[in-house]
Amino acid sequence: MSLLQPGSLFANRFEIIRAAGAGGMGTVYRAVDRYSGDAVALKLLSTQAASPSAAAEAQRFIREAELLAELRHPGIVSYVAHGQTPDGQCFLAMEWLDGQDLAQRLARGPLPLLDALALLQRIAQGLNLAHQRGVLHRDLKPANLFLPAGDLQRVKLL
Secondary structure, three states, X not given: OOOOOOOOEEOOOEEEEEEEEEOOOEEEEEEEEOOOOOEEEEEEEOOOOOOHHHHHHHHHHHHHHHXXXXXXXXXXXXXXXXXXXXXXXXXXXXXXXXXXXXXXXXXXOOOOHHHHHHHHHHHHHHHHHHHHOOXXXXXXXXXXXXXXXXXXXXXXXX
C-alpha cells in the first residue's frame, strides 16, 4: 500500500492531512472528517492481498472496529466510522487525540503515586465497561494508553 498524499480524499469522506504513524497492522493518518469537520485518526489496514492470512487479518480488524463502535466511555478512544472501500481497503476512523502515550511519559520518569492511582482508576473504569460487553483488550500496554494534552487524568484506552 502506498502512502496517501495530503489533500487526497479517502472513502469519499476523509481528507488526508498527513501520515501520523505506522505499525504492524497498518498506517495511521491525521485526517478531517468531511461529515463533521472534526480531526480524526484514520487507521488503514496494510494487508490487501487475497491470501487466507490477509483475509483473517481483515476480518479481525473489522471485528475490532465493530466492537469499538459499541463502546462509549470517556476513558476509551471514540469511534467515528469504519468500513471497506470497493477495492478492499479496510479502515477505522477514531477521534484525533493530541498529546502523548503513557510510554512516552514514563520515559521521563515514574509517575507520582496520586497521579498513577487516578490513571489506574480511569483505565479500570474503561476496561470494566469493555468487559461488561464481552470485550477483552488483548494489547494493554503503555503505548496503548493515550494522555490527551499530557493529562494523566484524561487517559484513553486505544
